[in-house]
Amino acid sequence: MSLFPTVKSKRTFHFNFLESDRPSLCGCCGDPVGPLLVEVDGKWFGACSMEHQEEIKKGNRSPKVAQVSRAGVLHAKSKLKERYKEFSVKNKSWAFRDWSEDDRVNFFESYTREYLKHANERARNGVDGSYEIQDKTRTE
Numbered sequence: 667m668s669l670f671p672t673v674k675s676k677r678t679f680h681f682n683f684l685e686s687d688r689p690s691l692c693g694c695c696g697d698p699v700g701p702l703l704v705e706v707d708g709k710w711f712g713a714c715s716m717e718h719q720e721e722i723k724k725g726n727r728s729p730k731v732a733q734v735s736r737a738g739v740l741h742a743k744s745k746l747k748e749r750y751k752e753f754s755v756k757n758k759s760w761a762f763r764d765w766s767e768d769d770r771v772n773f774f775e776s777y778t779r780e781y782l783k784h785a786n787e788r789a790r791n792g793v794d795g796s797y798e799i800q801d802k803t804r805t806e
């Protein structure tokens with residue numbers, strides 16, 4: 667037996683996931699989440715409100731599915747041109763496969779962030795539908 671008391675390590679909860687795997691959407695309604703989380707059977711869910719934390723605990727989950735916007739993809743692509751050049755110079759290759767894993771992940775993270783910024787902006791301000799009206803290929 668040791669003369670020194672054994673120090674039990676304090677159990678820390680698995681909050682490390684927040685940096686790499688933070689929920690983006692409320693598990694109940696599918697809205698973007700803030701800082702609220704709720705644990706149910708060892709799984710963590712994002713919640714948009716305390717009311718939805720309770721709904722998630724009851725098992726009420728969102729049936730909503732996010733849709734891809736081509737305009738959002740093009741927006742994110744245009745925002746990442748400079749970043750692509752920066753990483754290409756750093757990795758001495760324009761071929762994405764030659765970049766370091768960290769740089770590839772960083773690039774996709776930046777791309778996704780730009781896409782979500784665009785999606786959030788469209789959700790707040792709506793989408794201009796006048797593009798269809800300007801279609802000059804129609805002869806009617």
Ligand SMILES: [Zn+2]
Pocket residue numbers: 692693694695696697713714715718
């Ligand atoms: Zn919600």
